[in-house]
Amino acid sequence: MARQIRExxxxxxLIGIKIGAELCYNKLIQLLGQDRHGVRAExxxxxxxxxxxxxxxxxxxxxxxxxxxxxxxxxxxVADTQDGGQxxxxxxxxHLLLEDQYxxxxxxxxxxxxxxxxxxxxxxxxxxxxxxSIGTPAFGQPRLPSGLSLGGETPLELVRTGxxxxxxLLGLSCVIPEEWPALFAVxxxxxxxxxxxxIDPATAATLAMECALPMAxxxxxxx
Numbered sequence: 001m002a003r004q005i006r007e008x009x010x011x012x013x014l015i016g017i018k019i020g021a022e023l024c025y026n027k028l029i030q031l032l033g034q035d036r037h038g039v040r041a042e043x044x045x046x047x048x049x050x051x052x053x054x055x056x057x058x059x060x061x062x063x064x065x066x067x068x069x070x071x072x073x074x075x076x077x078v079a080d081t082q083d084g085g086q087x088x089x090x091x092x093x094x095h096l097l098l099e100d101q102y103x104x105x106x107x108x109x110x111x112x113x114x115x116x117x118x119x120x121x122x123x124x125x126x127x128x129x130x131x132x133s134i135g136t137p138a139f140g141q142p143r144l145p146s147g148l149s150l151g152g153e154t155p156l157e158l159v160r161t162g163x164x165x166x167x168x169l170l171g172l173s174c175v176i177p178e179e180w181p182a183l184f185a186v187x188x189x190x191x192x193x194x195x196x197x198x199i200d201p202a203t204a205a206t207l208a209m210e211c212a213l214p215m216a217x218x219x220x221x222x223x
Contacts, residue, residue, distance in 0.1 A: 016183075017174070020169060020172070021187045023172075024183060024184065027165065028191070040150075041195035044194065046150055046208070046211045047162055049108075051184045052187075053104065055180040056093045057217070058177070059096060067177070076093075079134055081135030088219075096182075098123065102185075107182060107188070108212075111188070111192050111201070112205035115196060117202040120205055126213055129143075139214060140214045142207070144207065145207060155214070188208050
């Protein structure tokens with residue numbers, strides 16, 4: 001698989017993301033389908049969205065701190081809170097999360113529009129909400145659209161379990177860490193398409209970003 005991706009990369013620079021996202025989506029179906037109630041549409045969207053958000057932090061750390069040797073303080077601004085958490089902020093992380101054409105938000109918004117969404121989540125409001133929730137019990141808890149539920153697991157539990165399951169796949173599919181968030185975001189696109197009869201595209205985009213954005217700021221070293 002890795003050789004196949006390398007051979008095709010000259011013709012399609014996104015081939016690793018595309019193949020990896022397909023593998024990721026199939027694994028999601030396998031993992032979530034182990035529940036005797038079957039795959040929940042909202043979890044199918046929420047889990048890769050959370051992983052896409054956290055992947056922005058992880059990729060920034062892996063690329064700049066580990067790979068290029070930048071001091072942590074030159075890459076991240078860390079907000080220390082009374083609960084002992086260290087919540088990271090970073091311009092490179094924001095680029096992967098919100099700003100690039102192939103950012104998590106760019107890919108999710110494009111999918112929602114392509115599926116006919118007439119409105120998209122207010123990202124300025126969502127960013128403000130996440131920042132204000134830091135250090136409180138509300139941090140990381142997505143404000144789910146009416147009628148949707150993620151079940152009993154907390155977002156942190158979902159991300160921890162998901163990251164352990166999908167990290168080997170990232171190494172197989174991606175050449176650089178900066179591709180990690182896009183891989184999960186394309187998996188979200190696939191989940192939005194699969195769930196579109198149950199969750200409309202605008203609601204799916206809102207659900208996805210409510211899950212993705214706080215996980216990018218997950219307290220460092222929590223996983």
